[in-house]
Amino acid sequence: MDSKHNRLETKAQVLDEAAVGRALMRISYEIVEKCADLSELVLVGIRTRGVPIAEIIAANIQKNHDIEIPLGSLDITFYRDDLEKIDESPRLSATKIPADINGKEVVLVDDVLYTGRTVRAAIDALFSLGRPGKIRLAVLVDRGHRELPIRPDYVGKNIPTSLSEVIKVSIGATDGKTGVDICKVIKD
Numbered sequence: 001m002d003s004k005h006n007r008l009e010t011k012a013q014v015l016d017e018a019a020v021g022r023a024l025m026r027i028s029y030e031i032v033e034k035c036a037d038l039s040e041l042v043l044v045g046i047r048t049r050g051v052p053i054a055e056i057i058a059a060n061i062q063k064n065h066d067i068e069i070p071l072g073s074l075d076i077t078f079y080r081d082d083l084e085k086i087d088e089s090p091r092l093s094a095t096k097i098p099a100d101i102n103g104k105e106v107v108l109v110d111d112v113l114y115t116g117r118t119v120r121a122a123i124d125a126l127f128s129l130g131r132p133g134k135i136r137l138a139v140l141v142d143r144g145h146r147e148l149p150i151r152p153d154y155v156g157k158n159i160p161t162s163l164s165e166v167i168k169v170s171i172g173a174t175d176g177k178t179g180v181d182i183c184k185v186i187k188d
Contacts, residue, residue, distance in 0.1 A: 008166055008183040014159055015180035017172075020140065023156030024053065027138050028060035030154050035105055038065070040133070042104045044072040044097065046122050049111035052173035053140055057109060072097040074108075079121035079128075101130040107154075111169040113139040116148035141180055143167050 015023065035041050038061075045054030051073045058071045075095045108122050119137060126132060138154035143161045159167060161182065168181045 007186050007188060008168060009186050010168070010181045010183050011165070013179055013181050015141075015157060017178040020156070020171075020178050020180065021056075023140060024056050025060055027140075027154045027156055028057045028064065031057065031107055031136075031138065032061060032065055034136070034153070037105075038067050038069065040104050042070045042072065042097075042099050042101055042106050042132075044074050044101075044106055044108055044122075044126070046108060046110040046118060047073055047075045049169050049171050049174060050074075050109045052171045053111060053138075054107075054109035055173070056171075057107075057138065070099040072099075074122055074125055076118065076121040076125050079124045080117070095125070095129075097129055101126065101132045103131070103133040105134040105136065106132040107136045107138050109138045111140050111171070112167045113137070113142045113150070113152050113155075114145055114167075116146045116150035119150045120148055140169060141167050 032038065043054045043058050045051035054071055058069045062068050073094070073096050106126060108119065110118060113119065123135060126135065136153040137150070139152045140156040142152055142155045142158045145163060159182065161167060164184060166183045166185060168183050170177050170179050172178045
């Protein structure tokens with residue numbers, strides 16, 4: 001979507017702040033349940049909204065299981081296969097991985113899973129930093145329309161959409177409010 005010539009109009013809110021909180025708490029419990037050894041777990045948020053979502057999951061795990069999980073952030077800008085279509089001069093954010101990921105169970109965290117291309121780029125970026133033992137995927141929303149064979153391990157909510165719709169995730173840390181809306185694109 002070329003944001004210079006389009007805007008989003010909210011059709012419906014599908015998750016409010018409380019529902020997002022419940023979904024992320026459930027994902028937190030599922031990660032703990034599926035992970036054989038929490039000392040081998042590393043959470044990595046994909047910039048931008050995957051990072052605060054990963055922070056919430058890490059805080060949930062610490063609160064409920066009294067263990068601090070290493071938390072990192074990943075900028076996939078230069079690993080994208082559509083970089084030339086997005087921005088002529090992309091801005092790179094810092095990738096911060098707080099632990100050696102070799103042999104670890106890494107849970108990639110993102111806000112919305114759509115075509116799968118962002119996740120593919122994130123996996124490429126991770127492998128440039130080391131060789132995890134396992135990579136799992138946690139997403140707040142799975143909206144369908146995959147172009148690559150990628151499936152999330154942990155999903156907050158499946159929200160089937162049409163190709164003309166957009167899922168807009170807002171997280172308090174980056175947007176000042178928390179919620180998930182279905183929007184339609186209005187061409188200006």
